[in-house]
Amino acid sequence: MHSTAPLTLDRLGLGRPARIIAVDWAALVPAEARRLREFGLNVGVEVEALHRGSLFSRDPLAVRVGRMRVMLRAAHAAAFMLEPPA
């Protein structure tokens, strides 16, 4: 375990790809966890934050997973632990 809080997807800077090293599936509702897996979000996958929020809030987050782009809220993104980008 890291002594400091690990980088999670909700805090990843825009345009800097990073690899998922762990996922806290238990923090997610089972149906949502399944949909996120169907989107390809899983350990070992490279993700890149593309856009974050609009005028109204910092949610949601647009993420590139491979060649696919998905959107999710920060609450879900927080379940994905990342290896900090180089």
Add this chain to the structure above:
Amino acid sequence: MSVAAPLAAPLVAVVGNPNAGKSSLFNALTGARQKIGNYPGVTVERHSGRGRFADGRVIDFIDLPGTYSLTPSSPDEAVTHDVLMGRQAGERRPDAMIVVVDAGNLPHHLRFVLELLTLGLPVVVALNMVDMAERDGLILDVDRLAKALGVPVVATVAVRRRGLEALLESLDSILMAGHQQTAISISHEQRAVAADQLARQATISETSTRGWTRAIDSVLLHPFWGILILLGILFVMFQAVFTLAQAPIDIIADEVMALSDWVKSALLPGFWRDLVTDGAIAGVGAVIAFLPQILILFFFILLLEASGYMARAAFLMDGLMARVGLSGRGFIPLLSSFACAVPGIMATRAIADPKDRLTTILIAPLMTCSARLPVYAIIISAFIPARSVGPGVGLQGLVLFCLYLAGIAAALLAALALRRTVTRGVGASLLMELPRYQWPRLDDLMLGLWQRAWVFLRRAGTIIFATTIILWLLLSFPRVPAGSSANPLEYSVGGHIASGIEVVVRPIGFNHDIAIALLPAMAAREVAVSALATAYAIEGSDDDATANALQHRLSARWSLATALAFLAWFVFAPQCISTIAVTRRETNGWKWPAFMVGYLFALAYGAAGATYWVAVAFGLG
């Protein structure tokens, strides 16, 4: 004794992930020979159509709802699962599947292919959108993929109608071969690994390009400009509804008048002639005249959907919608509700959270549906001067835009109130794909437009026709006795019912005409216009019952305060019967539709009253 039945045409299911281009391929295979129905017991639309092999033999296609896996997350995804398992009532098990795959997104889409191969149905894979994949720097080996999967793979570009002959040939051969070797079922993780491997094998070269989608998104999803552009698009949409539709509306109004004159010259004066001209033609004609506006609105919605922009709108609106306890997911059903609340409420099935979904259903009728457009249009053109308030901005269009905004604001406030009271629960979520941008094919848009126009015309031909006739009878009988100077309208049964309603609505500035229009507007909102047209046709000595004539009558008889109160009323209500019916079906009972009708009528009454008294205070009464 049984007669030898002709051999049934094979049934082929078109299956795939959302955004794989499945519906375009279905359109390409079936052309305009499509039927839209419903699966029994569920409100999922069943799209079916006929296609032909090169030698003329017939194939029946069904377009199944897009899904990411065979584990359904929503009612429409459940239909896909049940049909493929042969468990869906009212549908035989398909003889084969065309699995549509986005060539630019192989690792994701191949997982679903691998899962579908466990079903044992003959499969041909349509490797769709190969042109876009190439544009994004991806070159694929179709033969190698086919060999690795063990099923035929055909490269297609559905929107350009490319690869269809080869696809049909492969389909023919797998149907001949019959049963498919059933792949062994493996776990999701194993499938993901296998799909990645397959995608790598099939990829000849892959250059990482930034791509158009990324460039466009940097503008359209910009935190500030993106919102501004979205508002701009909506504004242009509603301006177009008013400006582009005027010429066709005039043509239709002229045709209706010509038809009415022709019937008058062909029939003898009397009951039947009046029924046809003042009842049927005046009433239905007044509604049909608004077909151009409804089509323009639907055209924009279809265009935004097909281009991939709709998901961006959901992204941009999510922050705002989250504040009132909804998700950006709800934006698409709500935007569809601008066309009609019925498909909008049905589209809420894509929202996973039940409380989020219920709230979206309850506020969907606050979105200004196209059926309210005829009502707004007639009142605006009668009372708001057609002058310009800036370059390209007409006052009439501006008022219409404000009415739409009022509906949206009311919906957001209602959602906020509902989420804190009757639909309290955990926060909504937003898990959605952002598809690539795509230039929509005009044929696909036109087909969708035609299907929606047909639904509208069918309503005009049935519900609106029937209510118009009934209303005409109510307003025409009993006849005023000869020699009496009584107003024929006041003397009729309908006149008496309206007098009863009038007592209730008088405090909010509504007059007798409106009281007459309110009752049939429950059946369908646009009937309010035909009800007014029918009422004035009975009353008037001249027989001019077109939309233009109606405007003159209205502006002569209503005060501006009354007109504004009437507009405010229609921002909230009345509910149409179809909306109540679909809400009952989607919420499994009468509780929520009853609640919805109650709260909307209360809001409508309050808003119309407030508008009227404010207007009167400003001297507009």
